[in-house]
Amino acid sequence: MKILVADDSKAMRMIVVRTLRQAGLGGHDIIEAEDGKQAYEIARAQNVDLVLSDWNMPEMTGIELLKALRSSGSEVPFCFVTSEGSDEMREQASQAGAMGLIAKPFTSDAFGDILAPVVA
């Protein structure tokens, strides 16, 4: 399984990958992107199976990334991992087609609860 992790912080990308492993969801191919635009190009070119994306990023935000992917016909499972977890943002994410939103700071339990159904 190919998992794309998009976040402008290298430290946070590493924490996301580590938390996946702690949630018992490790052992997959991880591809990293530093912003939404790079993530979009990788997702389109490499046929990824899951996108874990920050919301606030340079070039293209996470929600712009999700909408661009859906507009291109991609139905790849998409989950936000972001510092903002308001009801308004969760609603916006859901309406755009995200499977969930994990708010920072997070636990491995939060990853397991939301991602286990799609991470084989």
Added chain:
Amino acid sequence: MSAIDEFEEAREDLEALLIEVLGSVFSEEAMPVWDDALPPGPIVSSRLAIHDEVDDSYTMVEVRTSAIVARVLASRMLLTADPGPDDLLDAVGELGNIAGGNVKSLLRHSCRLSLPLAEMTDDASAPDVDGVTVRAAVLGQVVELTVHLAGDIEGLTWPGSASEEVVETPA
């Protein structure tokens, strides 16, 4: 009621927020402190702005700590024994981003968050601003969270397609 009045009323929430964020990112227990200042020496700070789209005001969220704490944080986040200066900025920038996102969630209305800007300075003195500052100790060192109305937001950028635009200082 201004955003700062709201945050003054929510001081306990800010203290709890800082302790929760520190406890999570350091995997260490953080404790509230009230009077302890940052130690002399290099300081790593992160600042970002929250734009209130209702009244077009800007609120700044700043996180400051010693380079010692920043080094431990970067080491733990990046799993490296010898983090470089960019690693320290990345780690504290992300700490500020997490704090900023959670502070934004305390606001009642529609707001927009800038990207964080992290810097290293030799000035450990508290910022001379009219705002709310809460402090917590982790690993025996102080971490400071200040929320204040923004007078100078120069250099900050917005996420997404407008990220190339430098945030304009309000008149």
